[in-house]
Amino acid sequence: MESKPKIQYSKIAVISLAHLLNDLYSNYLPQMLPFLVVLYPGFTATRGAIIVSAFSITSSLTQPLFGYFMDRQGKRWLAYIGTLWMATMLSLTGLVHNYLLLVVLAALAGLGTAVFHPQASTMVNVLSRDRKAVLLSVFVAFGNFGFALSPLLLVPLFQAYGLKATVVTIIPGIIVSFLLFLFSPRDQVLKGAPPTLSAVFKSLKESAKELIAIVSVIAIRSLAYTGLLTILPLYFKYKNLSNIQASYLVTIMLAAGAFGGIIGGFISDYFGRKQLIIGSLVFSTPLFFAFLLTKGILSTIFLALAGSALLASFSVTVVAAQEAIPENKALAAGLTMGFANGLGGLAVIVIGHIGDVFGLTAAVRILFILPIIAGLTGIFMKSRPAARLQRQSQQM
Structure with a gap:
């Protein structure tokens, strides 16, 4: 009798940890806004909303397009490259002194999480076997915790070292991307008939x-x-x-x-x-x-x-x-x-x-x-x- 495939909890744990970091990054830009008031003379709430909206539009509304592409390709590298891409773009935001360039970086960062979420949730779906809802709930909960942690971690960092400290926030992205590289499921597991x-x-x-x-x-x-x-x-x-x-x-x-x-x-x-x-x-x-x-x-x-x-x-x-x-x-x-x-x-x-x-x-x-x-x-x-x-x- 053929044994039933086991739920791969260790891989789900790594993907959930990556989700925590991705959603921490998703709440990154709002924490910068009070500090941008000092950096940019005449900085208004509308300008701040444009920055956050640029990230939101590319991170949310493009996800179905990336989802379709991933259903055809099943490429696990999209999860860790998307994480590293977002970490890199956001780590540069405190180093630029041009508002338009900041908006561009915000929009580009949003593409990273737009790539990550469909692929990561599909990985959890595949690895969870017959416990899909409860294990996907754990995956989502990690993201919610990351979102809540963002102001607790980033505001003190920016307060102590200024916005140039954004450059160090690439380090968690590198670490988590490497863990995804090691532990995410292989392409043949994810990919069926395209x-x-x-x-x-x-x-x-x-x-x-x-x-x-x-x-x-x-x-x-x-x-x-x-x-x-x-x-x-x-x-x-x-x-x-x-x-x-x-x-x-x-x-x-x-x-x-x-x-x-x-x-x-x-x-x-x-x-x-x-x-x-x-x-x-x-x-x-x-x-x-x-x-x-x-x-x-x-x-x-x-x-x-x-x-x-x-x-x-x-x-x-x-x-x-x-x-x-x-x-x-x-x-x-x-x-x-x-x-x-x-x-x-x-x-x-x-x-x-x-x-x-x-x-x-x-x-x-x-x-x-x-x-x-x-x-x-x-x-x-x-x-x-x-x-x-x-x-x-x-x-x-």
């Missing part, structure tokens, strides 16, 4: 309704998530909380969301993707309003639970898209982790305008309502048997 463009369009057409539902869920959830990261600090300041207190609350929400993603992946493997996505998102809205209506430690607990529920479906939606178009896993990852999240992120400017016109409280309440809308949108997703039931049927 899909033609016509086959991809056929696959997308056959799964169009389900993919539209999944992308819509992610875009609405991303708008809520990115909007909260943008508006909550302003709202807390409006409520006379100190910057330190506000940063602690946002960090608590992010950390709880990372743990929630792991728990959500585990639950979805046992009870189904669709059930987890709908239930967690619908449940997060009353938790957010409970945070708004209570005070003290109870309020903080509700915020942590709300953040956990909001991000419980983060990796599950990626797996759901990969199951919808199983022959195009990297494209599915690009559509979900890149394109859909990018759409939600770009819509944050609307929430900001609402805050300016109608007040920050109104903007926060709208953001709290969005998760339940995302959850109800998940009703249009296709129901599939839980991974636990699939394993049982295969063993019979």
Whole structure:
């Protein structure tokens, strides 16, 4: 009897560590903005937004294109070269003294993470065997932790040594790229029969309704998530909380969301993707309003639970898209982790305008309502048997 392929935990651990670093780098440029005010006379918030947007556009909206290419090629080197590329571009940002060149470096850096995410998530998908959702949740959680660590590590570095210290941030990128070179799965493991463009369009057409539902869920959830990261600090300041207190609350929400993603992946493997996505998102809205209506430690607990529920479906939606178009896993990852999240992120400017016109409280309440809308949108997703039931049927 042929033995069943084992889950390769050590390789998944290395890829997850690389994801932590990539998402730490993804939150790199916002930490530079206060220091750029000194470097560039007349530096405005709009100029800062252009720098961050240049990175966001190339890192998010190009991921489906890279995903399609990777489905055809299955080249593992794209993961470690993408990591090294982003580290190199960002390490140069503090050395230049030309604003246009800084924007170009930001855009080029975004290409590195756009390459990394579809390939890395596909690697985890292949290596996870029948535990895809829970292990992809671990992969995603590492990224969320990296995103949260960025201000804690970079701001003190820039404060102590100035923006020229960006050059040393290439070192972690070199180390992690080397680990990916040693431990990432070989090309023949990743590569099946390369899909033609016509086959991809056929696959997308056959799964169009389900993919539209999944992308819509992610875009609405991303708008809520990115909007909260943008508006909550302003709202807390409006409520006379100190910057330190506000940063602690946002960090608590992010950390709880990372743990929630792991728990959500585990639950979805046992009870189904669709059930987890709908239930967690619908449940997060009353938790957010409970945070708004209570005070003290109870309020903080509700915020942590709300953040956990909001991000419980983060990796599950990626797996759901990969199951919808199983022959195009990297494209599915690009559509979900890149394109859909990018759409939600770009819509944050609307929430900001609402805050300016109608007040920050109104903007926060709208953001709290969005998760339940995302959850109800998940009703249009296709129901599939839980991974636990699939394993049982295969063993019979």
